[in-house]
Amino acid sequence: MKGKLSENIRRFRREENLTQEQLAxxxxxxxxxxxxxxxxxxxxxxxxxxxxxxxxxxxTDVLLGYEWQNGSAAACxxxxxxxxxxxxxxxxxSEAEKALKRYPNHFDLVYQSGLLYxxxxxxxxxxxxxxxxxxxxxxxxxxxxxxxDEAVSExxxxxxxxxxxxxxxxxxxALRILKAHNVCGVNNARIGMVLGDYLHDADDAxxxxxxxxxxxxxxxxxxxxxxxxxxxxxKNYAAAVxxxxxxxxxxRGIQPPDALTWFDKYDCVLLETIAECHCFMGELDKARDxxxxxxxxxxxxxxxAPGEVSDMRFFxxxxxxxxxxxxxxxxxxxxxxxxxxxxxxEGVPQLEALWNEIQRExxx
Numbered sequence: 169m170k171g172k173l174s175e176n177i178r179r180f181r182r183e184e185n186l187t188q189e190q191l192a193x194x195x196x197x198x199x200x201x202x203x204x205x206x207x208x209x210x211x212x213x214x215x216x217x218x219x220x221x222x223x224x225x226x227x228t229d230v231l232l233g234y235e236w237q238n239g240s241a242a243a244c245x246x247x248x249x250x251x252x253x254x255x256x257x258x259x260x261x262s263e264a265e266k267a268l269k270r271y272p273n274h275f276d277l278v279y280q281s282g283l284l285y286x287x288x289x290x291x292x293x294x295x296x297x298x299x300x301x302x303x304x305x306x307x308x309x310x311x312x313x314x315x316x317d318e319a320v321s322e323x324x325x326x327x328x329x330x331x332x333x334x335x336x337x338x339x340x341x342a343l344r345i346l347k348a349h350n351v352c353g354v355n356n357a358r359i360g361m362v363l364g365d366y367l368h369d370a371d372d373a374x375x376x377x378x379x380x381x382x383x384x385x386x387x388x389x390x391x392x393x394x395x396x397x398x399x400x401x402x403k404n405y406a407a408a409v410x411x412x413x414x415x416x417x418x419x420r421g422i423q424p425p426d427a428l429t430w431f432d433k434y435d436c437v438l439l440e441t442i443a444e445c446h447c448f449m450g451e452l453d454k455a456r457d458x459x460x461x462x463x464x465x466x467x468x469x470x471x472x473a474p475g476e477v478s479d480m481r482f483f484x485x486x487x488x489x490x491x492x493x494x495x496x497x498x499x500x501x502x503x504x505x506x507x508x509x510x511x512x513x514e515g516v517p518q519l520e521a522l523w524n525e526i527q528r529e530x531x532x
Contacts, residue, residue: 172233174208180224180231180313181206194223229273230313241267241274248284257288261297268304275314278307279325286332295336302332323349327358339366356380388418396441405445412442428476432469433501436462440508440519447518456522463526466501 204210244267251260264281282304289297326349333342357380364373396411439462446455498504513520
């Protein structure tokens with residue numbers, strides 16, 4: 169126990185960005201005393217433990233490093249999960265309360281019980297269940313140092329608390345929580361939804377929703393290109409093609425029909441990449457067709473008169489500015505294509521041959 173306590177005092181002090189001198193001053197002890205605590209030579213007086221826990225924003229149990237009977241707690245969690253899976257939420261809630269009496273400061277149990285109560289409350293608008301969910305999730309935030317799941321953070325738990333407040337309904341509280349924990353815009357969409365749907369503030373909602381949509385467009389591109397690369401490495405070229413085709417369908421769906429937009433420049437790159445996949449599958453006729461389409465689109469895009477390249481209609485409707493230009497691929501659409509073909513020609517020699525063939529066709 170003493171070893172755990174000394175480790176935790178040192179860890180929590182560093183997490184709070186405190187020096188040993190600052191901790192000593194805050195606790196009314198000497199620097200030498202703090203040094204002995206952290207080196208395991210001695211332990212704080214019993215009366216100081218609650219004060220240290222409060223200073224470190226944690227519980228006394230966590231600070232002391234008490235090792236719960238994880239096997240028993242894990243068994244409780246398994247029983248609760250099994251009941252939830254069978255939709256026996258009332259029994260799961262009863263089981264959770266029994267477990268919480270034994271392990272009131274076990275993070276996984278507190279957190280999962282909070283989610284259980286939230287689900288139970290949402291299902292039939294049980295106000296008491298929702299309030300209990302908030303209580304448990306707040307406590308889970310206090311125990312966050314125990315968390316081992318990288319998919320869970322204080323931000324994600326606070327987002328669940330905001331969801332609970334919407335069920336009460338208390339939209340103002342939900343909005344405050346979401347705004348206070350909007351790291352890197354992670355809650356922009358939710359904030360926009362609360363502003364627009366619950367608080368009827370269209371102007372502010374538009375601002376947050378616009379930011380969220382811009383992020384979505386960028387992320388959906390990263391997700392599908394990422395998946396395509398996964399399939400490509402596994403030599404599942406047909407699945408990679410499906411990813412690129414799906415991405416083209418989504419992005420083309422938010423532009424005016426027959427109009428030129430910034431997407432057409434990027435589309436040249438997508439078409440060339442699809443052609444690569446068909447080369448690997450030995451389908452050179454299909455590869456040639458996609459390269460031809462890419463070539464024709466690049467010529468049209470680069471030859472457009474000033475003002476002919478329009479904004480994405482959907483983006484304009486949403487009031488979203490700073491649309492991408494994809495200049496990182498090349499200043500012109502044709503430069504994008506030729507650079508890609510040059511970079512990939514060593515691994516896909518058919519590409520350059522097909523590209524030269526298409527250029528000869530155009531010249532004749």
